[in-house]
Amino acid sequence: MGRQNFSELHANGSLMATPISYSSKLPGEQASIFSVMAQKARKYKALDVSQGYPDFEMDPDLQNLVTGAMQQGKNQYAPLEGLAALREQISLKIQLLHKKTYDYLSEVTVTNGATQALFLAITAFVRPGEKVLILKPAYDSYEPAVTISGGIPVPIPLKDPEYEINWEALEENLGPDTRMIIINNPHNPSGRVWSREEMNKLAGLLQDTQTLLLSDEVYEHLVFDGRTHISVSAVSQLAERAIVCASFGKIFHNTGWKMGYCVAPRELMKEIQKIHQINVFCVHHPTQSALAEYLKEPRHYLELSHFYQTKRDYFLRLIRNSRFQWTPAQGTYFQLLSYHSITDQPDVEYAEWLVREHRISTIPVSVFNHNRKDWKQLRICFAKKDETLEQAAEVINKL
Numbered sequence: 580m581g582r583q584n585f586s587e588l589h590a591n592g593s594l595m596a597t598p599i600s601y602s603s604k605l606p607g608e609q610a611s612i613f614s615v616m617a618q619k620a621r622k623y624k625a626l627d628v629s630q631g632y633p634d635f636e637m638d639p640d641l642q643n644l645v646t647g648a649m650q651q652g653k654n655q656y657a658p659l660e661g662l663a664a665l666r667e668q669i670s671l672k673i674q675l676l677h678k679k680t681y682d683y684l685s686e687v688t689v690t691n692g693a694t695q696a697l698f699l700a701i702t703a704f705v706r707p708g709e710k711v712l713i714l715k716p717a718y719d720s721y722e723p724a725v726t727i728s729g730g731i732p733v734p735i736p737l738k739d740p741e742y743e744i745n746w747e748a749l750e751e752n753l754g755p756d757t758r759m760i761i762i763n764n765p766h767n768p769s770g771r772v773w774s775r776e777e778m779n780k781l782a783g784l785l786q787d788t789q790t791l792l793l794s795d796e797v798y799e800h801l802v803f804d805g806r807t808h809i810s811v812s813a814v815s816q817l818a819e820r821a822i823v824c825a826s827f828g829k830i831f832h833n834t835g836w837k838m839g840y841c842v843a844p845r846e847l848m849k850e851i852q853k854i855h856q857i858n859v860f861c862v863h864h865p866t867q868s869a870l871a872e873y874l875k876e877p878r879h880y881l882e883l884s885h886f887y888q889t890k891r892d893y894f895l896r897l898i899r900n901s902r903f904q905w906t907p908a909q910g911t912y913f914q915l916l917s918y919h920s921i922t923d924q925p926d927v928e929y930a931e932w933l934v935r936e937h938r939i940s941t942i943p944v945s946v947f948n949h950n951r952k953d954w955k956q957l958r959i960c961f962a963k964k965d966e967t968l969e970q971a972a973e974v975i976n977k978l
């Protein structure tokens with residue numbers, strides 16, 4: 580057949596190339612809603628409160644630390660697992676907040692954002708045919724990473740309308756072939772924060788199983804109204820089987836740096852580092868040096884909850900007379916707004932109409948959901964300057 584193709588001629592007499600045959604490893608995967616909405620926001624010159632990143636500047640002190648590190652010649656490959664000074668600070672931070680000691684020499688890896696840490700953890704442990712339970716709605720990188728490894732993603736939908744955990748479904752799907760559970764706390768997009776009781780319940784459920792826990796905690800420092808972030812690392816029965824992933828971009832207002840890390844017990848971390856080594860080997864050296872210095876001051880992360888709660892409250896005050904309904908986000912920098920009382924249009928259509936006609940770009944929540952279940956909710960990112968929030972509120976109040 581290949582030969583036949585080779586012998587085919589174009590009309591102008593030149594040889595036609597053999598069609599290369601392959602099958603996509605991610606056939607259903609399309610451009611993510613974040614790219615789609617960001618593109619539409621640009622096209623319609625819309626106010627962009629869709630994607631999760633700040634529109635204000637990060638701390639210039641941290642920028643200066645990176646510049647300084649470059650000037651000091653920290654410009655060659657960093658160690659595979661990350662600079663020891665940074666890993667030590669990460670370990671000290673977890674010790675301070677969660678009273679858990681990770682050995683920084685063997686249980687911490689600095690990664691290219693939390694996304695790479697998640698990918699490493701999935702690729703290191705999930706084998707073809709093994710099940711991975713994913714609480715949905717979920718960040719969109721988990722499922723394709725499981726699929727690429729030949730694993731079977733099993734969606735466990737959270738219960739509407741308050742995104743409660745479906746314990747019965749979790750229990751039903753836990754079996755000898757369940758390799759991993761992926762959780763995200765505080766949760767994007769709902770903003771929900773796990774309680775200690777829920778963490779303990781999960782520990783009880785996983786006891787006596789061979790199931791690993793992958794905990795995405797990128798919004799760890801954004802919890803509101805006096806809540807505490809209960810990290811998986813703070814619950815010893817969970818920490819012993821868990822890989823915890825975190826992001827510097829989310830907490831230090833520099834998502835474009837794509838810096839993150841993961842922590843896990845030594846034996847698990849060994850496997851993760853094998854993949855990291857052949858995947859990127861190491862991440863940006865001067866930035867690691869700067870972060871190691873910056874983390875020495877806990878106020879840089881301890882003040883974040885107050886900072887973002889003030890933004891959430893300001894935004895919700897601005898839209899208090901609108902026709903949208905909401906439960907204030909418990910954490911993250913996202914607020915869900917329900918629009919049942921305005922229209923029963925599907926959320927993707929409504930979001931597209933809003934960006935086209937009202938020049939505001941939001942995220943329709945169904946894209947995160949199992950079977951695209953539509954709860955008529957839009958996600959707004961409030962990691963924005965006050966003037967951006969005011970402009971967003973002006974549009975929202977008119978709808």
Ligand SMILES: Cc1ncc(COP(=O)(O)O)c(C=O)c1O
Nearest residue numbers: 631692693694718767797826839
């Ligand atoms: C739940 C969740 N996990 C991970 C990430 C990615 O983090 P990073 O930018 O550090 O890769 C995001 C970013 O939006 C997120 O919302």
